[in-house]
Structures are given as structure tokens and as C-alpha cells.
Amino acid sequence: MPEQKNNRLAHETSPYLLQHADNPVDWYPWGTEALEKAKAEDKPILLSIGYSACHWCHVMAHESFEDKATAEVMNRLYVNIKVDREERPDLDKIYQTAHFMLSQRSGGWPLTMFLTPDQVPFFGGTYFPDTPRHGLPAFRDLLERIAGFYHERRDEIDRQNESLQSALSTLFSPRGQDAPSSAVLDTVRAQIAQQFDARDGGFGTPPKFPHPTTLERLLRHHAHTDDDKARYMACFTLEKMARGGLHDQLAGGFCRYSVDGQWMIPHFEKMLYDNGPLLALYAQAYAATGDAYFARVAERTAHWAVETMQSDEGGFYSALDADSEGEEGRYYVWDAQEVRDLLAPELYPVFARVYGLDRPPNFEGKWHLHTFVTPDELAGETQTDPATVEAMLEAAREPLLAVRGKRVPPGLDDKILTSWNALMIRGLAVAARHLGGPDWAAAATRALDFIRQHLWRDGRLLAAYKNGTARLPAYLDDHAYLLDAILELLQVRWRSADLTFAREIAEILLAHFEDHEEGGFYFTADDHESLIQRPKTFADESMPSGNGVAALALGRLGHLLGEPRYLEAAERTVRLAAGLMDQAPMAHTSLITAFEEQLYLPKLVILRGDPPAITSWHERLSVDYAPRRLVFAIPADAPDLPEALAAKAPKGEAVAYVCTGTTCSAPVTDPDALLEQLG
Known part of the structure; x- marks a missing residue:
């Protein structure tokens, strides 16, 4: 029954x-x-x-x-x-x-x-x-x-x-003031340093959260100032998180937060909205440092997201529960004897030494995998090549994953949310750009197409999809994150229809969300149901500030299209939040990043020509971490280009147009000359 x-x-x-x-x-x-x-x-x-x-x-x-x-x-x-x-x-x-x-x-x-x-x-x-x-x-x-x-x-x-x-x-109604001062870029870096945990990475006291916007702020700060301490704080934290129990050492993907200061025992839920930004961040860290470990973490996170969280229709599911069979963490933890029985005799000592199975249990009488000894450290202890240790750990993962896969899995929240999908689309796009994973760009494209097919109705965006039904008017975050994600995906592969979609999203932001008197964007549209307040929030929380991401993305789209309305809306948002950035800079890093791009305009590189040639140029430009550089490779036969892009016409096999604000340099037809010009 x-x-x-x-x-x-x-x-x-x-x-x-x-x-x-x-x-x-x-x-x-x-x-x-x-x-x-x-x-x-x-x-x-x-x-x-x-x-x-x-x-x-x-x-x-x-x-x-x-x-x-x-x-x-x-x-x-x-x-x-x-x-x-x-x-x-x-x-x-x-x-x-x-x-x-x-x-x-x-x-x-x-x-x-x-x-x-x-x-x-x-x-x-x-x-x-x-x-x-x-x-x-x-x-x-x-x-x-x-x-x-x-x-x-x-x-x-x-x-x-x-x-x-x-x-x-x-x-919810801060008052506008003068534009913020460039000093806030140094102030936020100093505040982050005050909160930095020099022993275990991260910021503040437990519980510890990843805070991707804070870590990206440090990487950006280093990229523009050569402040090695800023990069060190970011990369030290990223390595500690990835080596810890916060990170699924077998399948990839990150849990919500760590209950301790060492990133050892997480709250075991896995949220899409954490993993999208972290995927982007590890790919950026690889581009900034060349550290292959960051690339492996990004690759494993992307694999987990696509294999576990992407639906057959293309959208990404929301979350995996912390509990399995009524117990938190049951799916992830191990008995040491069980691991010993599963692994070959030569693999177990290495695996146990690295992940602490030779120590007392760390989670309710069981072992949750946490890196106590890094592969490099173990290689030094045993006078072994680090690559050999890594290969042995990889060989151990396969049988453990196979057995874990037969356990009762955590519950899957299979609703599909526009905003969270946008964060994963962006993460996959950034990873594809820096690490060259074509499958990731394809997965991101499938998710974007899913949103356009199922969550875009009569010229308006919807927030949630489940069992064939899309519902609920979309919020600021849905629009801001999606606009940002489309612009990142366009930098991996060009589709004119996606640019059109981005413009439609931007117009909705200005028409239905912007506060035309004070500036900034409300969290709900002007035709949303009436509630006791209409929030207008600016701080980063578990996800980036919708106002911060909207200001950044509108600024970038404004430069790409030469559309002053987008640039002005972005500037009004930052001006309105200037006081908040001064009072609590670390809580407003997304807005500070948007302000940084208004203060130091990004270099916009438009590549036009035949796909093989512009793809080769594009790949050379994607190696470095250059957050103030936007590169769009637009094929010569791309249809439906707006005037600002159509005017940058193809010349020969490939040509580059480099613009900063309203100023463009002469077209460049040699890739080496282009790299020299960009520095």
C-alpha cells in the first residue's frame, strides 16, 4: 500500500x-x-x-x-x-x-x-x-x-x-556615500592576515569554513602586488583543507565545514554551492603556482561533481546528506582492520601511515581519512620517490571506493537550483580554462542549457526545479551568479546565444532588482510576493554576495559590449556599499573585488579568426593566473554579434584586439607579440 x-x-x-x-x-x-x-x-x-x-x-x-x-x-x-x-x-x-x-x-x-x-x-x-x-x-x-x-x-x-x-x-537600506578608497584593498589583506591560522590554515576559530571568496581575494592580491605572504596564506590554507578530512580523500569533493581547527572531522554534508567555488579556486591556485597537487584536487572535485551530482538532464543536484542509516558520517568512515583486509600487503602500511590508521581512531571509534603524513614526507622517511608513494595511494583508493560504493549512501537532495548550478558552471569553466578539461566545459554547457530550457520561462528566470516542474521566481543570486558563470564559460568556448542570454539576465537585473534611487540590488524582484522586508544585503555568507557578483559581472559585460548602463549600475552598487567595506572589509570581499576591477580596469582580449588558430592563442593565454584579463576567442563565422564585437573583425588566421576601458590598441597578428604586450 x-x-x-x-x-x-x-x-x-x-x-x-x-x-x-x-x-x-x-x-x-x-x-x-x-x-x-x-x-x-x-x-x-x-x-x-x-x-x-x-x-x-x-x-x-x-x-x-x-x-x-x-x-x-x-x-x-x-x-x-x-x-x-x-x-x-x-x-x-x-x-x-x-x-x-x-x-x-x-x-x-x-x-x-x-x-x-x-x-x-x-x-x-x-x-x-x-x-x-x-x-x-x-x-x-x-x-x-x-x-x-x-x-x-x-x-x-x-x-x-x-x-x-x-x-x-x-x-537592509544602507545609504550611499562617496566612492570607496583604494586603501580598502590593503585593509582587507591586513584583516585577513590578523585572522589567519598560521598552524593549520584558515581563519579564526572552529568551526572552520572554507571561505572561497577570502582565499580568492588573497590570490588576486598577490597577482597584482607580488605580495608573497598573501599567496602563502591562500595556498597553505588550500593545502591544509585538501589534505584534511574536510576533503573526501577517496572520491573528491568537499564537506561543508570542519568542527575542529585541523580540518580533520567535517560536518559530513556535501553542498554543491561549496564545491563549485572551491573547484574554481583550486584551478586558480594551480595557475598561480604550478603546484600539481592543486590540479589533482581540482580534477577530483570536478570528477565527483559530474559523476555524482549531475543529472541525466544536465542540471546539478543540490547536496548529499551528512547522515547515512541514521548516523552522521557513517558512509565515509572506516575500521582499520577492514582497510587492512581490502588492501594488498604492500599498500596498507603506506595508506595507514599517510591517513592515520596507525594512530588512535579519530571519529567515534572509527577512522575518518585525514592526511597526517604527506606523500612527500613519507617519501623522505622511506627514501622513496614521492611519485611512487602517490601511485600506491592511488592504487589503494580503487578497492576502497568499490567497497564504499556498496554501502547505503547518504541521502541525495535532488532538487536543481539555478544559483547553485551557476556556481558549479563557473567552477567547471574556470577549471577547463586553466587545466584544459574539455569534458568539464561540456558538463558546464549541459547545465547552462538545462537552465535555459527548464528554468527560463517567458523571459524570466525561475529558482528551483524538481520532478519536471520549475517553480519560484528567481532571486538576485540566481541572476548574478548565472551572469558571472556565462561570462566565464564564454571564455572557454564561444556561443553567441549565450551572450544573448547574458544580456537578457543583465536587463532583468536592472529592470527588476536594482534600487534606482540609492543603487545596489534587492534580493527579490520588484514583482515578488510582499514580505515584511525587501532585503538588500552586501556581505558574503556561505555563498558570495549577490551584490558583489552582480557588480563584478555587470562591469565585465559592460566592458565587453561597451554598454555604459551596466558599468554605471556596477559603480552605483560599489559606491552604496563603500561604508560597509570600510567597516568590515573581510565580510565584503566580493564587493572589494568588484571595486578593484573598477579601480584597475581589466584588459579585455578579443581573439577573432579560424578556430584552430584562435584556440592555440587562447590556450597560451590561459596558462597564467591573470584575474584582470578577460579573453574571448570568437570564431570568424560567429553569428549575431553585437556591434561592439562585430567591429573587431577577423584579419587572416587570427587577430587579437586588446582593450582597456574605452581604449583599444592596434590589432595584433602575432601571438608572441600579444604575450609581450600583455606582460
Whole structure:
């Protein structure tokens, strides 16, 4: 018999919401039905926001939402709304910010907020246990107390709500000022150095997150200043992360964060939005240093993404859960004897020495693979060639992967999100450019074509796709990341239709997201549903700032097309955020990078001619890490070129046009002369 679904979440497509469709809680998805019910019955709203790969979301669900006694209290006292933060980042931004303002504590997931029927929060928290512990009240007791507070102290709640609304409005509406100073480029580098962990890499104290935008900032800083310490901080961190348990040492791909300072034990969920930027970053690090290890990490990450996360239709899935068979990390950890039994006698000692199986277990009586001794160090100890050690480790991976592949895998969140796909498209494009992987460019192209076919409707972008259905109006991040990704992919292989798509995305940003009075971009479009606030955020979070990426991408597209409207929108965004960059530079590295390209205009190289010739030129220009150089190889017969590009006509087999801002040099027909000109 089919499973009985007990609440309205059974009609949703989000894997996270469907996980709760069997709960005895009378869950509603966010929407008119739930909001009107709360008003009609004068009940507070219990808003629970999480995502499918979230370990503590699963814990709270098991302890409370699957418990009939707790559900009875929830159903009697509240209108209960479940939200997938990955489908509704607008709601997550609003209520995470409100949680911080109400509690002066950082938020997280699950986010548990109590709202008045008009959607304004008056109390909140994150995870609440089923019994009092860790200084937290039992969830069922809290439910009774909050409901009583709501009905007995309405005047106090109303006054608090008024203050909160005013504070949110101020926070989401920074005022413009003069353009930022170039000093912020040095200030952010100094602040990063203050936070740098010289022993283990990364920044700050555990839990440690990868922070790709911070690491890319350091690589860019070195590229333009020859500041060796900046490059060292980036590369030391990248190696420590890749050698650690944060990185899947067998299959590739990175987990969300490390719970310790050594990158040893991760929170085991694997998110697409981490792996796209990290793929790009390791490819850039290889281009900047020539270190083959960074190339191998990028290659393995790309392989994992394409083999595990790309759907048959072309889009990339969202995440792999932290849990398997109800236990966090179960899929990834090993028993030392099991590994010994699987490996050839000559391989086990090497594998055990490198990955710590000759040491005490590091995860709940098991071993999670973490590099304790690098292959180079082991080669020195044993007077062996490092390449021999690497080959033995590679030989050991195959049988271990085969056995691991037979285990019950972590849950797959198979919804396809436009913004996260854009981050992976960009990552694959950057890797293809620097490492020359044609399959990666093809995978990126398939994902872009999937978005255009399934998530582009009537000239507007949609945010999410699942089971053949695209839904939800797209957000700022969807548009900004996609525009940036298309521009990166165009630098790997040219398709005029992609440039047209990029222009359409840019026009939507200006028409529906830009604040035409103050500058910058709202997170939601002007025709989005009405919420208690329309967020306009600038800081990098777990993903890059939508405003920062929009400013960078619009600036690049503006230079490519000679379109001043795009350049002006980018400049207004940076000017509006100048104060924020000065106050907290490390939190706004995406915007600082956009500002850097406005301060020091990128060199735009347009190659025209026959594909074999311009491809050869292009490959020579892609070897170096030159973040202020954009190279587009456009075949002589490329159709539908805008005027600014059509004017750069083919001459002979190949010709290069080099432009900085509105100034272009004479056409160059010799590749060596071009390289000399570019420096």
C-alpha cells in the first residue's frame, strides 16, 4: 500500500519538505493558506526553516516533530509552517537577521521562529531539545510558554515588532556615500592576515569554513602586488583543507565545514554551492603556482561533481546528506582492520601511515581519512620517490571506493537550483580554462542549457526545479551568479546565444532588482510576493554576495559590449556599499573585488579568426593566473554579434584586439607579440 501522508507537505517537491510530510505536525508550506489561517484564528505562527542535508534539522525532527505529544501542542497552539531555506533564501535572510536582532546571537539551522499572524517575529532560536539540556528549555515547554506570552502580552509584542521592523528597514537600506578608497584593498589583506591560522590554515576559530571568496581575494592580491605572504596564506590554507578530512580523500569533493581547527572531522554534508567555488579556486591556485597537487584536487572535485551530482538532464543536484542509516558520517568512515583486509600487503602500511590508521581512531571509534603524513614526507622517511608513494595511494583508493560504493549512501537532495548550478558552471569553466578539461566545459554547457530550457520561462528566470516542474521566481543570486558563470564559460568556448542570454539576465537585473534611487540590488524582484522586508544585503555568507557578483559581472559585460548602463549600475552598487567595506572589509570581499576591477580596469582580449588558430592563442593565454584579463576567442563565422564585437573583425588566421576601458590598441597578428604586450 502507498505511504499515508499526513499533512500538506505531501504536495510539495522539496526533498526537505517531503521529509516532514509524514509528521503528525499539521505542517503548511509558506503561502496564503497558512497566513490567512493564522489571521482568522488569531494564532501565532511557528516557522521552522531548514534543509535536507542538515544534521540538527534531522535531530529536532526525530525528537519533536515525529513525537505525537509534541505535535498535539504545536497543532493546538500554532499555525505551523515549514520552509526549505534553499528554495526560499528570501525568507531565510529575513528571519535569520531578525533572530540575530532579537537574541543578539548568530542563527543557523534549524531556525525556529515564532511570528505574529502578520509575519513579524517576536521570539526565536535554532535547535531546541525535547528535554531541558545544554541550557536550553524543552521544546514542548517552550511552546506552551510562547503561546501564553503571545496571547497575554500583545501590547509588548506590538511595540517590539515596531522597533524590529524599523531596525530591519535600516539594516537592509544602507545609504550611499562617496566612492570607496583604494586603501580598502590593503585593509582587507591586513584583516585577513590578523585572522589567519598560521598552524593549520584558515581563519579564526572552529568551526572552520572554507571561505572561497577570502582565499580568492588573497590570490588576486598577490597577482597584482607580488605580495608573497598573501599567496602563502591562500595556498597553505588550500593545502591544509585538501589534505584534511574536510576533503573526501577517496572520491573528491568537499564537506561543508570542519568542527575542529585541523580540518580533520567535517560536518559530513556535501553542498554543491561549496564545491563549485572551491573547484574554481583550486584551478586558480594551480595557475598561480604550478603546484600539481592543486590540479589533482581540482580534477577530483570536478570528477565527483559530474559523476555524482549531475543529472541525466544536465542540471546539478543540490547536496548529499551528512547522515547515512541514521548516523552522521557513517558512509565515509572506516575500521582499520577492514582497510587492512581490502588492501594488498604492500599498500596498507603506506595508506595507514599517510591517513592515520596507525594512530588512535579519530571519529567515534572509527577512522575518518585525514592526511597526517604527506606523500612527500613519507617519501623522505622511506627514501622513496614521492611519485611512487602517490601511485600506491592511488592504487589503494580503487578497492576502497568499490567497497564504499556498496554501502547505503547518504541521502541525495535532488532538487536543481539555478544559483547553485551557476556556481558549479563557473567552477567547471574556470577549471577547463586553466587545466584544459574539455569534458568539464561540456558538463558546464549541459547545465547552462538545462537552465535555459527548464528554468527560463517567458523571459524570466525561475529558482528551483524538481520532478519536471520549475517553480519560484528567481532571486538576485540566481541572476548574478548565472551572469558571472556565462561570462566565464564564454571564455572557454564561444556561443553567441549565450551572450544573448547574458544580456537578457543583465536587463532583468536592472529592470527588476536594482534600487534606482540609492543603487545596489534587492534580493527579490520588484514583482515578488510582499514580505515584511525587501532585503538588500552586501556581505558574503556561505555563498558570495549577490551584490558583489552582480557588480563584478555587470562591469565585465559592460566592458565587453561597451554598454555604459551596466558599468554605471556596477559603480552605483560599489559606491552604496563603500561604508560597509570600510567597516568590515573581510565580510565584503566580493564587493572589494568588484571595486578593484573598477579601480584597475581589466584588459579585455578579443581573439577573432579560424578556430584552430584562435584556440592555440587562447590556450597560451590561459596558462597564467591573470584575474584582470578577460579573453574571448570568437570564431570568424560567429553569428549575431553585437556591434561592439562585430567591429573587431577577423584579419587572416587570427587577430587579437586588446582593450582597456574605452581604449583599444592596434590589432595584433602575432601571438608572441600579444604575450609581450600583455606582460
